[in-house]
Amino acid sequence: MNFLARIQRPLGVVALLGLAYGLWLVFNAPIDFQQGNSVRILYVHVPSAKMALFCYLLLTISSIFYLWKKSETADIIAEAAVPVGAAFTAVTLASGSIWGKPMWGTWWAWDARLTSMLVLLILYFGLMALRSSLDEPGKSAKATAILAIIGAVDLPIIHFSVVWWRTLHQPPSFGGASGTPTITGALLPPLLVMALAFICLGAYMVVVKAREVAARRQLEVLDLERMENND
């Protein structure tokens, strides 16, 4: 926790600077022929999609760690990763929808990637609901950890959906099997900067949330001790 306290501020600063620089790059990047201005959504959409998946990965790993080592820190990180992941998932869905309107002519289509991403959002909310509605101490952490691990089957589905099924959605741009880079060289630098900024932003959010969770738990202990001393 001490470590988290120390890195919180630097992370925030770097995220802010990165976002500012990234956005500056984005608005100075060349406009795509076919896509026009809407291509700029890419720079939000892709990094937030990656972060949504990454947060779930973090959640899965810390859940396994919690069940295995009974480490409370792992549980705190797991609890913190959920709302952050949900936020990024929501941003991905929203930016994708906004982008979809000019590109595909519809806000929403039921293709494999979109559906599996929606499922991810439901999962995130399910995890939050489960944790808050089990009031037996200890049980909620364990139950959410188990559920998170089972829910991880959705990750490969999201990631490989564009390969496994014929979808509306773009196939992977980096090192795709087809080998045709859909992202041109000029688009790459702002994307990389934005990606780095989003990573810092995500880390910052998780750290803030984790410290809040830890503080809340600490407070409960103090509360109990105070009441015990009052006897």
Next chain:
Amino acid sequence: MVHLAVTGLSHRFGRQQVLRGLDLTMAAGECVVLFGDNGSGKSTLLTLLSTRFAMQKGRYLLNGLDSADSGAEIRERLVFVSHNSHLYGHLTPVENLLFFADLRRLQCSDELLRETVSAVGLGKFADRPTRWFSAGMKKRLTLARVLLAKPALLLLDEPYSALDSQGVEWLNSMLNDFLAGGGMIVMASHDPQRVAALKHRPKFLQKGSLFDSKESANC
């Protein structure tokens, strides 16, 4: 003046006749303790006095109110502490008491509720869901209702079970105060020692009727 009068009360569950023409009269400030074997019908009798079931046979008057047509008024004047705690596991003690008070249309401030919770020794746990309370803690909370409602008649089904020795002392002093204030108590118990601290009239329930002593019951 007679305040509670039961005459010719019979009750059966399916084919099993549990109470057979039972009579009981009580005056204000009196305490009747029901003794009897397991399954003899003590809880059934208390439940009938609470008007939870409609009576199958017989007549029951409380303070002049007839259960046949004023069930709701009778219920308003009594508190029944049964084997079941009637607590909602997901609510805290304060919320449970508030719900109880609302159902009885009592006006209770939050402070009063908290004081009551503290009075039964649960101050520390006032804001935790009751599902995980220990048996005695639940019992204490159930008894706290009596403090709120100030009823005319108190029906207690084995109130001492699960209470620790301080709890028993507290309960007995509370009940003595209650009796002194003119309240009536009908209690079922298996524990003559603990009841001894109360001025009471023992009654023995056997074969569906009440007897004044164990001897007369056995013959």
Next chain:
Amino acid sequence: MVHLAVTGLSHRFGRQQVLRGLDLTMAAGECVVLFGDNGSGKSTLLTLLSTRFAMQKGRYLLNGLDSADSGAEIRERLVFVSHNSHLYGHLTPVENLLFFADLRRLQCSDELLRETVSAVGLGKFADRPTRWFSAGMKKRLTLARVLLAKPALLLLDEPYSALDSQGVEWLNSMLNDFLAGGGMIVMASHDPQRVAALKHRPKFLQKGSLFDSKESANC
């Protein structure tokens, strides 16, 4: 030879520390009775001894079996009569006992089951669903399991509650036989008078530890 040994047992629910480094050793044929205030952790201790929860801290050996790796073997050697009756309301007493026996892989003939049901005074009710049983009848049926399973360790949480005086006598003689046969008992109770009929070692649970007498507990 020491048959039961608990060392350094701690347990907390969420942030509430209930047991703090508690020790207990027992030999065959011994009976330990736990006294303590409501909410002091008696039931929690019994539940831990039943291996229903995994232990958070400490070590627990029964007949040389370590709870850390032989939970199922330990469970096979004990019967836990808790606050809850564990009965299925839609099954009859005989069916309930049969289910219990099957879970423990005991071979019980229908006759044996019926005899056991009669032995606890429920012969008349052997084929009625238990949901509508009285509190004492449920308790008797719960205790009937002990007769079937013949365990090495008996964990009893307030076994006397709801039993009538004959029931208490029956239970005490059954427990005395059990101890004479080399069984061990850990019991939680609020009732020193009733336990008096048993040769036992009292223990007082306070602030998460066990004390030999009430005095030492208070200081």
Next chain:
Amino acid sequence: MLKAAYRIAWKDVVGDLRRSSSLSSMLFFAVAVLVVFQAAFEPDRQSAVKLLPGLLWATVLFTSLMGLGRVFQAEEENGAFEGLLLASVPRGAVFLGKWLGNLLLTLLVQAMILPLTMILFNVDAWHVIHLIFGVLVLGILGLTGLGVLLAAMTQAARSRETLLALLLLPLVAPLLIAGVQATAGVMVVDGHPGPWIKLLLIFDTVYLALAPWGFSWLVEE
């Protein structure tokens, strides 16, 4: 009497909503149901319009039954149902409270499902959405009324369980059919929902008149 009914409903609904993320979990429950329907039927635009009434009513039925399964769940734990009946309010008030709670929850879920269905299935019926919702409300009134009574039956009685299904089905089927037809009638320009809505109203009146009476009779043992 109303105070007590309100209290019971409050405990079931507000008590539920205030704590935790109940509201958002209901919303996402609704979304999940739609994902399932999408996966099952894969409707295109045209068939979606035809499917809509059926989907809506199937979810009404499902959510209200699901709610009904737990109407008395909170009361089961420590014999709290007995506690309710010991209240000095008439038994009708207890019924009213339980019914209101269930009604509110079902309506809430339905209010989320309806627009979501229209968005996700691309059905353009926004100009009649209030009518559709109105029809749903009409159906839900009767359905939950009857449902709470039957839930109480299964809770209080010994083996009336079978009775539940046997009774509820023939009673509810006509209501559901009327609801589906009325919804379909409302959605198209030249529909004639009138008679079906009348039928819905008749069912509502009958069920809501009978249910409290049946409830009091039932628990009076």
Next chain:
Amino acid sequence: MLKAAYRIAWKDVVGDLRRSSSLSSMLFFAVAVLVVFQAAFEPDRQSAVKLLPGLLWATVLFTSLMGLGRVFQAEEENGAFEGLLLASVPRGAVFLGKWLGNLLLTLLVQAMILPLTMILFNVDAWHVIHLIFGVLVLGILGLTGLGVLLAAMTQAARSRETLLALLLLPLVAPLLIAGVQATAGVMVVDGHPGPWIKLLLIFDTVYLALAPWGFSWLVEE
């Protein structure tokens, strides 16, 4: 160990058949859904064939959800769940027993629903009915496995039924899709159900491998 599992399943199934509580409510619900859809679509023969797989799977899913809400109902009454965990069998056996009981009930309901649907919707697929049922069984295996685990998880939760649905529906969505597609593939002459059945098998294996493990973790407090 198997004996104990069998006993637990036996108690649930026989006890249930005797009281016929969840069986009848599941059946009731399924039939009501069929009535709703029949009223909504009044499908002609052709569209009925197209609808059938989705309809079957939607009813499978929702009826089993209704059943799952009650898996541990019998155990709630007197803390009997604790009693199960005190048995000297491994916790996996407890899970197995509960799962088997639920599986049997769901299969029973489904075995009644399938011919009923085909009659109601006038679908002539009697010659492949065994194949359709086989596909349903495959899906139900994984569905109930995961479902029983989630039911155990949400047992003590507030608004349990919504939560259960909220958690289960997204997780089984892929299974549902595979099931619908496989059923459709089985029903037509030149269908290719192969890959979808493989997918079903994969999900069955994953869920049935994870569920007992998760259950043991969960109750090992």
